Amino acid sequence: MTERISGKTKLIGLLGTPISHSLSPKMHNEAFSKLGLDYVYLAFDVGTEQLADVVKGYRAMGIRGCNVTMPNKVLVKEYLDKLSPAAELAGAVNTVVNDNGVLTGHITDxxxxxxxxxxxxxxxxxxxxxxxxxxxxxxxxxxxxxxxxxxxxxxxxxxxxxxxxxxxxxxxxxxxxxxxxxxxxxxxxxxxxxxxxxxxxxxxxxxxxxxxxxxxxxxxxxxxxxxxxxxxxxxxxxxxxxxxxxxxxxxxxxxxGLGMMLWQGAKAFEIWTGEEMPVGDIKELLFKK
Known part of the structure; x- marks a missing residue:
């Protein structure tokens, strides 16, 4: 990991609570590494009370994006600039992308x-x-x-x-x-x-x-x-x-829920990076047990 992180590394996070069980960091960091992408994915224990401040920080720091999980999927849309048609219809967001300070919410679940x-x-x-x-x-x-x-x-x-x-x-x-x-x-x-x-x-x-x-x-x-x-x-x-x-x-x-986690993550990965997740490699990593 230290060999991959540079002064240009883009951060993507996961916002939810509880969060320590999540396999998303393993999944996304492995995919970044496989494709040689200069990104890192971290999990942050964030509940509804901290969510507004965290999203403001994302915008201010130019962080590329995040996944959003329980209990924040519904509330987070209040702090975003735009919603995809699917997120608008669902009234919920699990993926946010930051394009030069404009935060757009998507739902890939x-x-x-x-x-x-x-x-x-x-x-x-x-x-x-x-x-x-x-x-x-x-x-x-x-x-x-x-x-x-x-x-x-x-x-x-x-x-x-x-x-x-x-x-x-x-x-x-x-x-x-x-x-x-x-x-x-x-x-x-x-x-x-x-x-x-x-x-x-x-x-x-x-x-x-x-x-x-x-x-x-x-x-x-x-x-x-x-x-x-x-x-x-x-x-x-x-x-x-x-x-x-x-x-x-x-x-x-x-x-x-492992298959859903994999495929919603693959779509989020594409939204952030413009690249397809190497799903075969990630399946082997996550499903080997």
Whole structure:
């Protein structure tokens, strides 16, 4: 690393909390090294209270860009100059690029998630999805799934600050795509069971299952699962969340969040550098275990 850093090295960061588990620094720094690009990627533990000051610092210092993760994906758009059409529709940002002081927000989670399913040989086009969450990642996934041709999406979220965002997302999907979307309270366990039973895939797009919620699941017990159901989790540390353990027990096909992390990162890499990430090399690095 010291041999790569120069007086011209451009900085890219990751803003979120908790953050120490992230594989993004390993992924991006390996890709920079493989392509001989003069960039470095670092993770910064930043919550919503510090976010405004950090973004101002990014602009003032001419830092090239950043990824944004929980809990900042929705709030960060308030501090940016422009949003891509996808980020505007999703109301969330996970990638920021700084072009001479102009900060533009993008969202690559949705395309990354759908590409990860494709890689896993999972086809949900024309079918029904049930998803837990209405935050930034969940919104991006739902919007992209609807645009790609998923027929119906049932969204479950707690009655918290994200619930109203979920209501808006449902309106947008129903008005702007051919997909039918509906929103439920995650506390309505009867509705959760019914919608999961009618779906081909269930997605956890919340932080439940990762630190500090390791060992917890948004699905109460294994009776909600059946062998025909595909169970997907955006969490990738741990690689096998409690939800995926339950899905294994029920005989389901499972997909963890590592593929989504890879492909959303590949798109962000291209936005910052104009180069394609050497995905084959990065897959070997991240998936070797």
């Amino acid at each position: 949705g395309t990354g998630y759908m590409r990860a399913l494709e890689e896993a040989k999972v086809d949900i086009i024309g079918k029904k999805m049930t998803i837990a969450g209405a935050g930034g990642a969940a919104t991006a996934i739902c919007i992209q799934a609807a645009l790609d041709g998923v027929e119906e999406i049932s969204i479950f979220n707690r009655k918290d600050e994200f619930y109203k965002r979920g209501e808006q997302m449902v309106r947008d999907i129903n008005a702007k795509t051919d997909c039918k979307a509906q929103l439920f309270d995650l506390a309505d366990l009867e509705a959760l069971r019914n919608e999961m039973m009618a779906s081909v895939i269930f997605v956890n797009a919340t932080s439940v299952g990762m630190e500090p919620l390791v060992g917890q699941s948004v699905v109460p017990d294994v009776s909600y699962l059946r062998p025909e159901l595909i169970v997907s989790d955006v969490v990738y540390v741990p690689a096998k969340t409690r939800l995926l353990e339950m899905a294994d027990e029920a005989g389901c096909t499972t997909v963890n």
